[in-house]
Amino acid sequence: MISQSLLFLLLLFSIGLIAKNKSLIIAVSVLLLLKLIGVESKVFTQIQSKGIEWGVTIITIAVLAPIASGDIGFKDLGGAFKSPFAWIALLSGIVVALLAKGGVILLAKDPHITTALVLGTILAVSLFKGVAVGPLIGAGIAFVAMKLYEFFK
Numbered sequence: 001m002i003s004q005s006l007l008f009l010l011l012l013f014s015i016g017l018i019a020k021n022k023s024l025i026i027a028v029s030v031l032l033l034l035k036l037i038g039v040e041s042k043v044f045t046q047i048q049s050k051g052i053e054w055g056v057t058i059i060t061i062a063v064l065a066p067i068a069s070g071d072i073g074f075k076d077l078g079g080a081f082k083s084p085f086a087w088i089a090l091l092s093g094i095v096v097a098l099l100a101k102g103g104v105i106l107l108a109k110d111p112h113i114t115t116a117l118v119l120g121t122i123l124a125v126s127l128f129k130g131v132a133v134g135p136l137i138g139a140g141i142a143f144v145a146m147k148l149y150e151f152f153k
Contacts, residue, residue, distance in 0.1 A: 005035075009028050009031055012122070013029070019126030021126070031044075052104065096137060099140030100136040100140050102139070102140040103137060103138065104139075106142060113139065117142070
């Protein structure tokens, strides 16, 4: 018998194919494979509890790779602060990190919000040629918007 979760994953896989979203296709494929080989009860809980941390670690490695390869050095760091755009980028990095922190808080407190974030990301990618940057930033923006809503309510 086909479960609701399997149908949902197949729908997401189809949307990923239509939207040509490789990340979504790979993610759903991995989850489908884990379901098919029958290790979901052992693995999904671990992925759900540690997956965001693993993803952030992988992204951090990717961001630091130019430093490790020598493409970016101290000279570049010093030169970057001479540009007003570099200061804008620095402040943007701080804001994004703080938004992501709020996203982690929101997803931990209210995990069902992930469904709406994934749907919003899929719609933006498929309809508006957006780029899927992950649920943390979306959750962080939602966290700030919800706090503002509660404040002005």
